[in-house]
Amino acid sequence: MVSKNLSTQERNKIVQFLLSNLKNGKPRYGAMKEVSSLFNSSQRTITRLWAAAKKQKKNGEEIYLRSAKPGAAKRKRVTVDIELIQSLELHKRSTIRRLAVGINQSKSTSLEVGKPGADQSAFKFSLEALEFDRIVMALKFKATENIVHIDEKWFYITKVAHRFYLTPAEGDPHRTCKSKTFIKKVMFICAVCRPIFSEQGDCLFDGKIGIFPFIEQVPAKRNSKNIPVGTLETKPIQSITRDVMKEMFINKIVPAIIAKWPSFASKLIYIQQDNAKPHIHDSDPDFRAAATQQGFDIRIVHQPPNSLDTNVNDLGWFRAIQSIQTERACYNCDDLVKAVEESFAQLSPHTLNKVFLSLQSCMVEIMKQKGHNAYKIPHMGKDALMRANQLPRDLEVPIELVDECINYFNDNAPMHLVQEVVEKLGYPFSQQGLLNDFQQLGI
Structure with a gap:
């Protein structure tokens, strides 16, 4: 048998094998020969390693054999409780x-x-004829202070598969539920806008308007061991209709904007929503009455269809909330609502500001790709820039890129589409030429 230098890892694997094959405090018959063949080493070496391990155990030390090869790393072992x-x-x-x-x-x-974890995967959809809508929105990205991004998301009480890191002595955790196909969930609608900081870095406005659950209080229909009949229970609203959404806008979102909006900011506010069917329109008379109180003029605009990268919530804010919410164990709807609201409140306005900077970087990439989404979200190293006090308030866009996008729009988009896109964004339109129109929009 050819002699070889055993690494530190191999030495400790040999010892662990012998420890797991003890009989009356000694390695069982044949264990030495078996591990010798397994690691292609002589039985004499195995005997020497076992003697060294017994000596460490007798002295009350942690069993850990290091390689005697010259130059081998002498890493100090960290003991974990x-x-x-x-x-x-x-x-x-x-x-x-x-x-x-x-x-x-x-x-x-x-x-x-800990035990090893699992990997993850992602996919990206393709766009067809949405590039013109996205170009206009990208050209307007600098006016972000008075735009409130809203979006809905389902939050679940638990997941079908969890990943935990366990010690070797622990078994796999066991959970029970009525059905893993129909896990309890609650839909939330989140409203955020760009936070405002002073020149000294103090937060003047955190930008967090609120996160609101679609829930209702329903009396229990029958007695159970947990609650008597007639007790009010928190239940999720499973069917989000236009009437439900309208009530949410008028009674929750608009009052929250009016209550939290800073006094020094413009009272002309745009609520950006996606194109889901239950969403209400800006022309709804009940919404207009609620949106024009106390000198405010709150309007609803729509983001381009299938453009998740143009909404701050989908771009990263929801993921930030969920990363904190999943740390809390939830057993009913009340626990879930509390966990999501606490996670929303716990997040720093600096985190929200970084997501808005990511939105701006996506807008720049949209302009470069002429409205398509064939790009990866750029990484700016925002945390490092924050530590160096060099994080920009807004990203700079080359004027050549703006001119290039306007010319592309002028050469490829029909005039009726130009008017439709601009009106969809909620801004005035004139027939004086495309370039003048964009200049009137403040670009």
Whole structure:
């Protein structure tokens, strides 16, 4: 048998194999020969390693054999408190980063003591004839302070598959539910706008208008061990109709905007929504009455269809909320509503501001791609720029790119489409020429 230098990892695997094959405190008959063949090493070497391991155990030391090869790394072993890991809630260790925070160790150390996780995948849809709508919106991106982005999202009480990092002594956690196909969920509508900071970096307006659940209070129809008949229960509204959406706008979103809007900002406000059928239109008389109170003029505009990258919520804000919400264990609708609202309140306005900068970078890419989405969201290193106090308020757009987009629009878009797109955005239109029209829009 050819002698070879065993690495530190191989030495400790040999010891672990022998420890798992003990009989009356000694390796069972044939274990030495078996592990010798498995690692292509002599039985004499195996015996020597076992003697060294027993010596460490007798001295009360942690069993850890290092390679004696010259130049081998002498890394100091970090001892992790297994009981501390087990004391953490499962939702606090669903990712390596959360586990590292919970045990106050680095991510690399946490990865050594936890079980491996799973990968993820993503896809991107294609656009057909939406490039003109997207170009106009991209050209208008600089006016973001008075635009409120709204969107809806389902939040679930739990997921079919969870990932947790467990210690070797722990078994897989067990959950029960009535049906994994129909997990309880609540739809929320979120309204945010660009936060405002002073020159010194103080937050003057956090931009978080609110996140509102579509729920109702329903009396229990029968007795149970948890609640008596007639007790009001929180139930999600499963069918979001136009009447439900209209009530949400008039009774929740518009009052929240009026209550939280800074006094020094313009009272001409645009609510940007997607093109879902239940959404109301700006011309709705009840909405107009609510949207013109106290000197405000709140209008509704629509984002281009199938353009998730033009809405701050879909671009990253919902993901930021969900990353915090999934750390909390929820058992009913009240728990879920509380978890989502607390996650929304916990997020910093600086996080929201970074998502708006990502939106601006997407707008620039849309202009470069002539309205298509054949691009990857650029990475600016915003955290590093923030630490260096160099994070820009707005991104600069080359004037050549603006002229190029306007010329492309002028050469390819029919005039009736130009008027339709501009009116859809809620701005005035004239027939004096496309370039003059864009100049009137403030571009």
